[in-house]
Amino acid sequence: MESVLLKNIGKPDAHRIENYVRNGGYRALAAALKLAPEHIIQMVKDSGLRGRGGAGFSTGLKWSFIPKDPTVAKYLCCNADEGEPGTFKDRGIMDNDPHLLIEGMIISSYAIGASNAYIYIRGEFVFGARRLEAAIKEAYERGYLGGDILGSGFNLDMYVHRGFGAYICGEETALLESIEGYRAQPRKKPPFPALSGLYGKPTVINNVETLSCIPAIIEKGPEWFAGIGPAKSPGPKIYCVSGHVKKPGLYELAMGATARDIIFNHCGGMLRDDRALKAVIPGGVSAPLLTPKDLDTPLDFDSLAAKGSMLGSGAVIVMDSSTCMVKTAYIINRFFSHESCGKCTPCRDGTPWLTKILRRLEHGEGRAGDVEMLESLCDNIFGRTFCPLGDGAVMALRGALKNFREEFQYHVDHKRCMAC
Amino acid sequence: MLTENEKKELQAALKKYPNRRSAVMDALRIVQNGRGGHIVKEDMLEIASILEMQPAEVNAAATFYTMYNVNKPVGKHHIQVCRNISCSLMGAEHIIKHLERTLDIKTGQTTPDKKFTLSTVECLGSCATAPMMQINDDYYENLTDQKVDEILKNLK
Numbered sequence: 154m155e156s157v158l159l160k161n162i163g164k165p166d167a168h169r170i171e172n173y174v175r176n177g178g179y180r181a182l183a184a185a186l187k188l189a190p191e192h193i194i195q196m197v198k199d200s201g202l203r204g205r206g207g208a209g210f211s212t213g214l215k216w217s218f219i220p221k222d223p224t225v226a227k228y229l230c231c232n233a234d235e236g237e238p239g240t241f242k243d244r245g246i247m248d249n250d251p252h253l254l255i256e257g258m259i260i261s262s263y264a265i266g267a268s269n270a271y272i273y274i275r276g277e278f279v280f281g282a283r284r285l286e287a288a289i290k291e292a293y294e295r296g297y298l299g300g301d302i303l304g305s306g307f308n309l310d311m312y313v314h315r316g317f318g319a320y321i322c323g324e325e326t327a328l329l330e331s332i333e334g335y336r337a338q339p340r341k342k343p344p345f346p347a348l349s350g351l352y353g354k355p356t357v358i359n360n361v362e363t364l365s366c367i368p369a370i371i372e373k374g375p376e377w378f379a380g381i382g383p384a385k386s387p388g389p390k391i392y393c394v395s396g397h398v399k400k401p402g403l404y405e406l407a408m409g410a411t412a413r414d415i416i417f418n419h420c421g422g423m424l425r426d427d428r429a430l431k432a433v434i435p436g437g438v439s440a441p442l443l444t445p446k447d448l449d450t451p452l453d454f455d456s457l458a459a460k461g462s463m464l465g466s467g468a469v470i471v472m473d474s475s476t477c478m479v480k481t482a483y484i485i486n487r488f489f490s491h492e493s494c495g496k497c498t499p500c501r502d503g504t505p506w507l508t509k510i511l512r513r514l515e516h517g518e519g520r521a522g523d524v525e526m527l528e529s530l531c532d533n534i535f536g537r538t539f540c541p542l543g544d545g546a547v548m549a550l551r552g553a554l555k556n557f558r559e560e561f562q563y564h565v566d567h568k569r570c571m572a573c
Numbered sequence: 574m575l576t577e578n579e580k581k582e583l584q585a586a587l588k589k590y591p592n593r594r595s596a597v598m599d600a601l602r603i604v605q606n607g608r609g610g611h612i613v614k615e616d617m618l619e620i621a622s623i624l625e626m627q628p629a630e631v632n633a634a635a636t637f638y639t640m641y642n643v644n645k646p647v648g649k650h651h652i653q654v655c656r657n658i659s660c661s662l663m664g665a666e667h668i669i670k671h672l673e674r675t676l677d678i679k680t681g682q683t684t685p686d687k688k689f690t691l692s693t694v695e696c697l698g699s700c701a702t703a704p705m706m707q708i709n710d711d712y713y714e715n716l717t718d719q720k721v722d723e724i725l726k727n728l729k
Contacts, residue, residue, distance in 0.1 A: 238696035318639035334594035395700035
């Protein structure tokens with residue numbers, strides 16, 4: 154498959170506008186500005202593009218919910234609060250090819266009628282934020298941003314908003330609260346952001362990778378995009394591979410690559426040849442793990458959902474036979490507990506409780522009934538929280554308990570680990 | 574008091590938003606960066622007055638986001654080691670122990686000469702180059718004991 158998302162990464166000074174333009178950049182923008190906004194929305198719908206932030210919602214459909222009234226201000230927000238553990242694809246794009254995202258955002262803003270766009274980047278990504286700010290400045294200087302862009306009459310201002318350490322800002326309404334200067338706690342939906350989003354105005358929130366697909370859809374056509382990978386979740390996909398493999402990194406493949414193909418063909422196999430694969434997290438730590446029997450499952454939205462897991466952010470975390478699943482569950486749950494925003498009780502009180510039990514299991518202080526207590530807590534958190542953070546914590550833990558229950562019980566019975 | 578440069582930076586931040594409150598995160602960041610890495614009550618009062626917010630609202634934002642060090646001075650070099658799953662699989666705990674031994678402090682502490690503060694943090698999005706850490710604004714990746722020693726030596 155021809156690379157479109159990572160194509161410039163690795164080229165010298167790919168982040169500079171003259172190099173981006175030399176490689177064909179901003180041609181899609183010029184073409185898009187000659188089309189009617191509704192036509193672009195239809196193209197994105199026809200492409201079958203589904204949101205790469207995790208939810209997998211149709212991007213074109215999301216855009217079509219924005220009211221058409223030209224007198225109402227509208228916003229585009231790019232969700233660059235990449236925080237799902239194991240995920241580093243958006244950082245890859247922003248650090249190395251910021252104009253790809255910016256071009257995608259300008260086209261998207263034109264399609265939905267937004268005249269202001271924000272990139273919400275997590276605070277730790279200082280390098281990326283500086284890169285984006287410099288790239289935005291270059292885009293203004295060349296007339297791709299500002300007033301009357303390329304003589305089209307379309308105006309757009311673009312800004313970088315830096316987060317400052319809060320995973321919950323990846324939840325789209327928490328992100329809006331954060332831009333407005335509040336604690337980032339999710340809002341009640343409805344109203345959905347398409348009707349009442351940033352500053353109460355119609356707003357689209359899209360992930361970095363999603364927006365970065367837009368220039369290629371304009372240039373190569375929606376049929377090209379729809380023809381890559383599975384019919385119901387097509388397109389190129391960046392898989393972020395980490396953990397026990399020889400060559401971890403970003404891999405842009407046709408959506409629906411299998412974990413086996415990714416690990417053993419693209420990543421050169423397991424890190425140590427004497428250690429077998431034990432488990433794979435297919436889509437960031439919220440996604441229930443897969444075991445070796447599921448290695449041929451295509452990593453796309455629907456195939457993983459059918460297996461009880463999810464594609465999420467496309468973060469593939471590979472674990473070999475030396476990995477303790479109790480420790481893994483402890484680390485993952487500690488993360489959710491740390492990042493719970495505190496708005497609702499099941500998540501605020503439930504995730505630390507889970508972490509406390511997992512911690513004592515991991516430290517050889519497990520008690521009889523602990524495994525059952527974990528399951529009971531999961532039942533009392535799942536589906537009862539304000540936003541999906543609590544659900545993510547439970548899905549991850551349930552996946553580990555379902556496949557490796559005997560390891561958890563072993564920690565209770567023997568006060569130590571059977572794997573390490 | 575905010576310096577002239579800080580005020581200028583804050584004025585630029587205000588231009589990004591239709592209201593003043595939205596600049597609170599930028600304001601807190603500007604102040605923290607300019608004051609050696611932490612924020613005190615007086616700074617928040619001044620930000621509140623500039624942004625026409627209640628002091629409690631500024632405090633509410635400052636205490637929500639983990640990168641603001643409210644009333645928590647940090648050393649000249651703030652070492653933040655990722656302890657999440659991908660880094661843990663590749664030996665983050667070992668790196669943390671090595672740093673604790675080398676700096677002779679526990680995680681969460683600052684060296685007596687105020688040069689180094691050691692913290693652990695959740696995923697920093699650098700998972701293919703694990704284990705990794707961030708020192709102030711910069712990422713240091715593919716860490717080994719030897720690499721950590723060299724990094725620390727160059728910071729002294």
